[in-house]
Amino acid sequence: MWNLFSEAAGKVVVWGLILGAGLPALFALGVRSMVLANNPDGARQVGVSAPVPPVLNRVIGMACFVVVVAAVALGIAVIVAAGLGQEVSFEHGYPTLVSKS
Secondary structure, three states: OHHHHHHHHHHHHHHHHHHHHHHHHHHHHHHHHHHHHHOOOHHHHOOOOOOOOHHHHHHHHHHHHHHHHHHHHHHHHHHHHHHOOEEEEOOOOOOEEEEOO
16 A cells, blocks of 8 residues: 555656756746847846857757647647546647547
């Protein structure tokens, strides 16, 4: 019984760190990259010794935002699917709604 509890608690902790702390941290990284892309001289003010080119900062920021938006959209899809009596399936490599069997 203790094994089952510790395994389940471990999964909750891992997913909590990924979704609970990971997504906000990724969003913060995207915001910081966009700020540095729009103000490259500000990199010296925040203590970055070798600033990344503004174009690369913008690409990093947009990639972070895309991952965060995709995770939120997937979460909404799972909630909506459960409300419709369906589930989200990744059989074809991308998420689709299928009837629960």
